[in-house]
Amino acid sequence: MAKPQTSGLETHLGYWLRYVSNHVSHAFARKLEARGVTVAEWALLRALFDHDALAPSEIAGNMGMTRGAISKLTDRLEAKALILRTQSRDDKRWQTLALTASGRALVPKLAALADRNDEEFFGHLTATERQAIAEAMRTIVRRHGFKNIPTE
Amino acid sequence: MAKPQTSGLETHLGYWLRYVSNHVSHAFARKLEARGVTVAEWALLRALFDHDALAPSEIAGNMGMTRGAISKLTDRLEAKALILRTQSRDDKRWQTLALTASGRALVPKLAALADRNDEEFFGHLTATERQAIAEAMRTIVRRHGFKNIPTE
DNA sequence: TATTGTTATACTCTATAACTATA
């Protein structure tokens, strides 16, 4: 009748999610490494692929990172010639970020790596299982009002 | 007929797991902060709760961390008087780590925080849903031979 | 030599806060 007083690590669903997520993410990071980018850089490049000309502070809001973190991230991406900073004429405090030609060319290749990584870890699940898990995760995001794009 | 060439972030199950896992883990970290420990420290303390007198290199193997990382971790835990380092008599290269009285008293309180955190994020799911997700994760761990205990 | 634990270095991401330039 007495519940165990001290639950173990493996009794928590959060433990299992973190366990798998860490490995999946690290495997993805190793794949991206061959292209010279990190997971955070991939997330930003992918965002610019759809919405070019975003301002750093907008990105900070979308991705749940601080402006300082975005500043360092864009430093690295600019040094790799994957994005371009442009000052706004109207308000010189604002910048807009956009992909360079080589940045835009790279994104589909990175997306293919993401596809391959997902297939590697979740390919054995049925489509129904994958959808059920994804839906459960989306529900949790909705219920808790998460605003960040994960970058780890 | 043509598949989209450049898949988006949200098309990958790995993205959703990382998204939710990061938030769940950060929420847990904030709860642990009130007790002055990190998630990595919690995982080590919980391991010692079951298997006292582990050697740092054994822990490194179990948790998938380097010996250097364990060394820093045990430095902090010893400074907080939660664990004790003891040199082995037989082979002076070996140490054994064990919980102090206050360390042992703390673990059940941390476990309660973990229970509460899990309930907060996954409590709305049915037992069947939770078990299905946990089982899917365990299967992935088994298939890929993961060896690390997640500490982020 | 091989192994244990420690230390040093470097990098990523996180967070806070001070700083500049502009409005």
Add this chain to the structure above:
DNA sequence: TATAGTTATAGAGTATAACAATA
């Protein structure tokens, strides 16, 4: 003053590698 972007600092985590002590 308020805001955008930068920079500095500090901490936790990762990884590699050199190191001393011991076997």
